[in-house]
Amino acid sequence: MKTTKTLTIKNNKLLLCGLFFSLFLLSNTAIAQIQVKGIVKGKTETEIEVLNGASIYLKGTNVGTSSNKKGEYNFPQQLKVGDVLVFTYLGYLKKSIKIKENTSTLNVTLIEDDNQMLGALNTNKRFKSKRLKTQ
Numbered sequence: 701m702k703t704t705k706t707l708t709i710k711n712n713k714l715l716l717c718g719l720f721f722s723l724f725l726l727s728n729t730a731i732a733q734i735q736v737k738g739i740v741k742g743k744t745e746t747e748i749e750v751l752n753g754a755s756i757y758l759k760g761t762n763v764g765t766s767s768n769k770k771g772e773y774n775f776p777q778q779l780k781v782g783d784v785l786v787f788t789y790l791g792y793l794k795k796s797i798k799i800k801e802n803t804s805t806l807n808v809t810l811i812e813d814d815n816q817m818l819g820a821l822n823t824n825k826r827f828k829s830k831r832l833k834t835q
Contacts, residue, residue, distance in 0.1 A: 733778035
């Protein structure tokens, strides 16, 4: 009888350990992995156009992609709920979007940045170099 009691105790411990590890493994797979794709467009004062070569990256990492000629992108990594994607393009304001549970397609429109060109001031004074002339 003693052997029977020790076997049931060992079986119960094994069963509990097995349940614990299976719950642990299932909880990791229960976190939603989301594949995100979409189109990136740019809005100017006169029109909305697709942006070829817009950068899309996961905030805080080096993982990213860029849009094609049609403005389409397909993010190379599965994302989790709460991750933040950053969309950038030269001459447009940066946009950050937090991934939600039902997000699989993100169509983003970037707004044109108010760029002011830097250049020489308009003046009638001739420029004179302060460098020494070497012969």
